[in-house]
Amino acid sequence: MESKEAKPKVKKGLWKPDEDLVLKTYVETHGEGNWSTVSKKSGLMRGGKSCRLRWKNYLRPNIKRGGMSQEEEDMIIRMHKLLGNRWSLIAGRLPGRTDNEVKNYWNTHLNKRLPSGKRMSADSTPDQNKSKRLRSLGDSQPAGNTIPAGSTEELEGKSQEKGERSAVNDVRTQQAAQSMNYYIESPMVPDNNATFIFDDEPFLAYWDSFVLFESIGCGGDW
């Protein structure tokens, strides 16, 4: 029953509202960055990583909470088909959404609905390291910074949202099943014969140049 007294005790688990308040106030005052020192300076007994994640996923302004819209769902499906499990890149095309949220949504809602039990999980990602290679490029447009103002929802709305969740999910399940009409049956990595069926041209406007760069075959194994 020895305890490691030398190390400062780092709190884990769910964040409490007062902790959120402390972190939010701190970041709004001092700005983002130096997460490793946030816990010391703010008095939070949290690790830097935890603080960064909490801010990025929940406390940051313009974070959109609640269910995904049909458009967002479609976007996720399409982007995942193109990019695989590059959640940060996908989230970057969805204003107000975080990579964690997109990832969870995919794993819980969309992945299981794939036709004929085909799973688009990490297993099917051809090159995990590609995301690392692309990171610096992708960071030029981080997930939250392109968000138009006015999409913030109350964090306290969560309990209500939970109550509505099952009903909302039922509707969304049906809608998403319809959206699968333009789901692409070709392998995730398109070759020259891959057929992409997009119903709306403006989708292209969301592509970054590096995505196009890779898509047209300059990315090695693409």
Next chain:
DNA sequence: AAAAGAATCAACCGCTAGGCG
């Protein structure tokens, strides 16, 4: 009404890249 199982999602972990001294 209670218990068990399933589903969901917030948070953590390990790893890598990039910056800086």
Next chain:
DNA sequence: TCGCCTAGCGGTTGATTCTTT
């Protein structure tokens, strides 16, 4: 050039909530 530190990423875990029996 090397080593350390920080930020960011995707994968995984575990707690909570919901649904079914």
